[in-house]
Amino acid sequence: MATVKDLAKATGVSVATVSKFLNGGNVLPENRRRLERAVKRTGYRINSLARGLKTRCSMTVGVLIPRFNNAFYAAMVSELENQLSRNGYSTVVCAYHDDPATEREKFDFLLNKAIDGLIMTPLGAASQCLPLLRQTTLPVVMIDRVCDGMARDMVVTDNAAAAADAVRCLAARGHRRIGIVTGPEGVFTADERLAGYRRAVAELELDPAPELVRRGDYSPDSGNRCMQEFLDLRRRPTAVIITNYEMTLGGVIALENRNISIPGELSLIGFDNLELAQVIRPPLTMVVQPVAKMAAAAVALLRQRLANPADNSFSIKKFPAELMLRDSVKTINMK
Amino acid sequence: MATVKDLAKATGVSVATVSKFLNGGNVLPENRRRLERAVKRTGYRINSLARGLKTRCSMTVGVLIPRFNNAFYAAMVSELENQLSRNGYSTVVCAYHDDPATEREKFDFLLNKAIDGLIMTPLGAASQCLPLLRQTTLPVVMIDRVCDGMARDMVVTDNAAAAADAVRCLAARGHRRIGIVTGPEGVFTADERLAGYRRAVAELELDPAPELVRRGDYSPDSGNRCMQEFLDLRRRPTAVIITNYEMTLGGVIALENRNISIPGELSLIGFDNLELAQVIRPPLTMVVQPVAKMAAAAVALLRQRLANPADNSFSIKKFPAELMLRDSVKTINMK
């Protein structure tokens, strides 16, 4: 493996000049030519460890997420990696599979890994990495799920408003008995969405029956199960809101299997209008989170902090989700 | 940020002893105690850049895949990250979105990033990173898709056999007009699976009509479209094989929308029995690739090569896919 010294020797200039050349500084045309040739000939590649040691930055950012096999996080990582690599950063990823111990472990792992910053989706209330997080001076941006009172940059969807909007949309069309499938207790997004639902149900004086609230685990299977439970109720809801992509698809499959027509027999609002959801008939009314914008915002916040480490203020960036109205919602008789 | 020097100063031992302690060597119990305290007190974290510079290894491996928002690759990255982190390696990921230029760019990018090894799924025939790949001495393991004649370790499914098995399974149940939805031309897995299909069709003297072969792009939408094309044929196939997860689900949705019963009117064999596929009724007969085993094999091969760089032999590890027989395949009248 060739080094700057080798290049210096090969071209007759000093290592300082080589370094300058490597970093786009001005060198004599003659030297530039010779250096370019030498680089090509030797297959020289910069040693980013040495550079990082000297410059105290690795041009690498950590990304810590719940899991990869979830369409929303897959989309998010995809966007993050895109944005970051466009800015010259590489992305080192870890998943914690919704396990608090693993979350802490991976967090610690990343802290040892010479990353310039971290973009993470913390577990939520049950997080065990909070003390560590509080200690570290590493720039950290939380995305999608956040922890309160952390004095960190955060990027979130307005989850409560999103769920409330969905309820309002249904109520405006005559629905008074509206079910919701939300995520596990203690998970930030699940709690927020449920709170929004409850607030809207109370405000609009809709049916507040507790049987209308089901908790899944954000998997297709749980969406399927929760939907079946709704269908088995003596008095079915006339509409159901399902709060993530996987559970929405699971719910649709449950309806298909029982030959329940959408929206004929049941109106449906799903979350996250990702690939598969777009090919379902009838087209589903969806709460769409602006994944790409959120990722871009997270990267922007991180870069800003990297550029200005002295700034001890922080921002919370809250994006509205968009309600895409489509055929899976029907107006029913107002009684 | 504390360094070994600080620890040395704080505890009265030398940096060599600190280093030994940090790396699990034997030090006097007394010294160990004091060092542990000092580490805790200062929040010392090793500088992995400095360590890497010295040891010439970064404990980081690159992973280059087509995309994240694909269930198979999501599962693969998930497994890889698991396996790698279990072995102390962190994972830096890049996606190239099936674009040859991006593939090359990201490959080059990773080569500059002080990784100890690379696990990659190359594009296939159209790859532009082959010259670079040929040059580099970096340990590289190819997985899922491979490039021939590269003298590298490779981990693949026996794609041709998998497709041929699916054809045989259907033929044994009386089907003679079997459609296949495969991936884009030039993509390794697509070409292999199609070849296996063709071989089996020829061997068993089934209907070789070219209209029975459709090419999707591995997206749900394309699966939907191809399936509709099959349904619009004057003479429909009696059975269809769909060669990845996303297209399979897209195909199922097309059938639901046209109220075609599975397997009553059409037998179906899909690929990749991932989450969503498991909740569909009737349960789908599936070609299942052993993702976890493949990932484990890739990591094992990489570690082996890392442990023994002198070894200039290489292995190709080919896993059989398993055909999971379920209700979506029906026996029809032999005529």
Place this chain on the structure above:
DNA sequence: ATGAAAGCGCTAACAG
């Protein structure tokens, strides 16, 4: 524009 030299934080001889 170039060069000499110091030093980033760590590990690994080597000597004791």
Place this chain on the structure above:
DNA sequence: CTGTTAGCGCTTTCAT
């Protein structure tokens, strides 16, 4: 078991 020391490859003053 411990300490001294050289040096990994690079960037960066500071002169020239």
